[in-house]
Amino acid sequence: MSTTTGALKPREVPEIDARSRRLVTIWLATMLAAFVVMVILGITMRLNQGAAIKLMPNTFYALMTMHGLGMAGGLFTAGVVLIWYLTALRFQMNHTVMWVCYVLVLIGVVGVLAATLVGHFAAGWYALYPLPFVNAAWPSWTIGTTIVSLMILGVAWLVMQMDIMRVLAAGYGLKRMFGLEYYKGEPAEPLPPAVMITAVCATAGILGTVVGAATLIIYLFKWVTPATQFDPLLLKNTMFMFGHTIVNVAMYCGLGVMYQLMPAYTKRPWKVNRLLVISWNATLVFILFAYFHHLYMDFAQPKAIQILGQIASYGSALPATAVTIFGVGSQLYRSGIKWTLTPFAFMMSVVGWGIGGAAAVIDATIAVNRVFHNTLWVPAHFHTYFLVGFVLILFGFLHHHLNSRAERLAGTGFVTMLVGGYGFVLMFYLGGLSSVPRRYADYSAIPLPSVSQPGTHYALWGALFASLFLLGALVFFLSNGIGRRSPGEAAVAGAGARG
Amino acid sequence: MIQMAGYLTLAVALVILGVAAFVYARARQSVPNGNASVYRVRKYYAAALAVALLGALAWSLPHTPYGAYSSEEPAMRVEVIGRMWFWEFKPSDGSSADSLVIPLGKAVEFEVTAADVNHGFGIYDSEGHLVGQTQAMPGYTNRLRLKFDEPGHYSVLCMEYCGMVHHMMINGFTVR
Numbered sequence: 001m002s003t004t005t006g007a008l009k010p011r012e013v014p015e016i017d018a019r020s021r022r023l024v025t026i027w028l029a030t031m032l033a034a035f036v037v038m039v040i041l042g043i044t045m046r047l048n049q050g051a052a053i054k055l056m057p058n059t060f061y062a063l064m065t066m067h068g069l070g071m072a073g074g075l076f077t078a079g080v081v082l083i084w085y086l087t088a089l090r091f092q093m094n095h096t097v098m099w100v101c102y103v104l105v106l107i108g109v110v111g112v113l114a115a116t117l118v119g120h121f122a123a124g125w126y127a128l129y130p131l132p133f134v135n136a137a138w139p140s141w142t143i144g145t146t147i148v149s150l151m152i153l154g155v156a157w158l159v160m161q162m163d164i165m166r167v168l169a170a171g172y173g174l175k176r177m178f179g180l181e182y183y184k185g186e187p188a189e190p191l192p193p194a195v196m197i198t199a200v201c202a203t204a205g206i207l208g209t210v211v212g213a214a215t216l217i218i219y220l221f222k223w224v225t226p227a228t229q230f231d232p233l234l235l236k237n238t239m240f241m242f243g244h245t246i247v248n249v250a251m252y253c254g255l256g257v258m259y260q261l262m263p264a265y266t267k268r269p270w271k272v273n274r275l276l277v278i279s280w281n282a283t284l285v286f287i288l289f290a291y292f293h294h295l296y297m298d299f300a301q302p303k304a305i306q307i308l309g310q311i312a313s314y315g316s317a318l319p320a321t322a323v324t325i326f327g328v329g330s331q332l333y334r335s336g337i338k339w340t341l342t343p344f345a346f347m348m349s350v351v352g353w354g355i356g357g358a359a360a361v362i363d364a365t366i367a368v369n370r371v372f373h374n375t376l377w378v379p380a381h382f383h384t385y386f387l388v389g390f391v392l393i394l395f396g397f398l399h400h401h402l403n404s405r406a407e408r409l410a411g412t413g414f415v416t417m418l419v420g421g422y423g424f425v426l427m428f429y430l431g432g433l434s435s436v437p438r439r440y441a442d443y444s445a446i447p448l449p450s451v452s453q454p455g456t457h458y459a460l461w462g463a464l465f466a467s468l469f470l471l472g473a474l475v476f477f478l479s480n481g482i483g484r485r486s487p488g489e490a491a492v493a494g495a496g497a498r499g
Numbered sequence: 500m501i502q503m504a505g506y507l508t509l510a511v512a513l514v515i516l517g518v519a520a521f522v523y524a525r526a527r528q529s530v531p532n533g534n535a536s537v538y539r540v541r542k543y544y545a546a547a548l549a550v551a552l553l554g555a556l557a558w559s560l561p562h563t564p565y566g567a568y569s570s571e572e573p574a575m576r577v578e579v580i581g582r583m584w585f586w587e588f589k590p591s592d593g594s595s596a597d598s599l600v601i602p603l604g605k606a607v608e609f610e611v612t613a614a615d616v617n618h619g620f621g622i623y624d625s626e627g628h629l630v631g632q633t634q635a636m637p638g639y640t641n642r643l644r645l646k647f648d649e650p651g652h653y654s655v656l657c658m659e660y661c662g663m664v665h666h667m668m669i670n671g672f673t674v675r
Binding site: 057058122137297298300306310311314315322330333336344348368373374435437441445448449450451 | 500502518519523527536538540545555562564616619623627628630634637641642656657658659660661663665669
């Protein structure tokens with residue numbers, strides 16, 4: 001068993017060892033298998049909203065809860081695995097820690113599956129206090145099981161991120177790993193951008209996870225001692241601080257992989273400079289304060305905090321687009337790249353991130369949120385930067401990681417995913433423009449045909465497009481299963497940072 | 500406003516897709532330092548985006564719902580209580596809550612709270628446009644002031660997931 005103690009020296013050439021490679025493969029295969037199941041749950045929900053099938057409301061809302069927990073938790077876990085991979089390229093990692101966390105995640109997932117699919121726990125993935133505990137249609141054991149399962153997942157996330165931070169701090173030092181020395185000028189030894197991004201993501205992820213853990217402890221206390229009362233507004237703040245942070249961090253973890261791998265395809269260096277340091281450290285601050293936009297319609301929240309939420313949400317757009325999206329453009333433009341699936345997936349992921357981000361910034365405008373809050377515009381934008389954003393990075397990374405050679409088949413699957421994915425999110429956007437409320441089991445009770453009819457119509461089309469996305473994803477998985485490059489071919493293929 | 504947001508998102512999406520197609524097509528060309536022009540464009544882009552965001556802040560902050568019609572004394576106040584799974588209205592003038600009537604063209608204040616869990620008080624006009632909303636939260640009162648310029652029936656839908664019958668938590672009132 002390898003361990004890392006004391007000051008560490010990073011490898012001169014980033015390279016991943018066989019055991020770490022296998023570990024990453026197993027983690028991502030597990031997360032992507034869970035992703036496929038969650039997509040199927042999502043299609044089922046849209047079919048019910050589209051009146052093509054008929055589920056009981058308790059079944060629908062239990063599926064909705066599982067889908068939300070599975071997607072948010074699963075994709076965040078995948079993001080953490082990606083920054084673990086980035087760290088493992090440079091340092092010998094402790095595999096025992098990751099295997100223990102793998103078992104913890106499996107236990108947590110089984111617990112949540114049992115509570116939702118067996119016990120019909122249906123408080124939604126962010127389970128706003130006090131909904132899980134009041135007049136519930138779900139048995140008490142499902143509440144405790146969900147809370148404890150989420151705590152187990154939280155422990156795994158925290159341990160993984162702390163281990164990454166421990167290794168980076170030992171290898172680079174706290175100040176250097178955030179790139180702070182660039183404020184004084186160009187350092188003698190350059191810092192890889194993926195290291196700085198990993199440090200930023202793990203810091204935000206740890207803070208979000210700790211706040212989530214504190215919230216869950218309060219939930220656990222409430223479950224054990226029902227007479228206890230807590231403040232709903234405070235717990236809404238802490239729950240969104242946790243939830244919003246982890247889903248955003250997932251995307252930023254994916255960008256770290258892009259910063260690491262894209263230069264191997266374009267043969268252009270992607271270096272840290274002062275602008276990049278300012279940008280990513282500002283992003284860390286913006287991530288932590290942007291969650292206030294979830295509470296715009298809570299008028300009891302102080303107005304200054306609401307405005308801070310809008311400023312932080314707007315602020316995050318500047319480094320995201322001017323630095324990272326332009327960075328991808330400058331990597332590719334006239335680089336002489338031989339297009340393969342991985343760089344194409346990376347480029348399309350920032351396209352999805354940009355479009356979803358723009359829709360999110362519009363919704364983060366308080367005056368606009370007044371008519372968009374909790375309509376289908378909300379799932380529209382977060383599905384955009386997840387489904388045709390972060391998930392595309394995962395697929396591109398997987399293609400790279402597995403040394404896949406079936407470019408044509410993978411490309412066919414990928415383009416099918418793009419068509420299905422964009423069609424799917426378009427139906428959400430159109431629903432949002434028709435003021436269709438989100439999280440409705442069906443729309444038949446709404447006494448406004450101009451809302452209920454488009455809601456039903458778009459849901460059905462959304463299910464069909466999501467099915468197309470799923471078909472593309474399965475073709476993509478198949479392509480990775482049937483054609484792999486040998487290590488020698490992979491080296492010739494020129495992926496210098498091949499992991 | 501909703502239509503404007505839709506067009507703006509569509510425009511941004513088309514620009515991003517167009518730029519991506521352009522970059523994709525030019526990426527095969529191999530030119531040493533061929534990306535220098537990208538960095539030149541970035542300066543202008545960053546400046547334009549900063550100006551646009553500051554402009555959006557300046558335009559939008561006076562239009563938040565928090566201080567709407569704060570200088571006017573409301574013609575009517577309605578206490579709204581969200582419960583699993585119905586809306587209870589208590590008009591301050593003592594009129595019937597079963598067939599609530601709101602005065603046309605005058606400021607009205609909805610004092611919104613909840614008896615059990617979080618709900619979302621969303622008001623739709625007869626054409627299905629969401630005209631205003633606020634959260635209903637136990638222990639807090641959110642004050643939503645609106646002025647209705649169109650007579651007719653308005654529907655109240657729940658905008659925050661609140662359990663099994665969330666999608667059927669519907670009420671309404673008349674404006675005349």
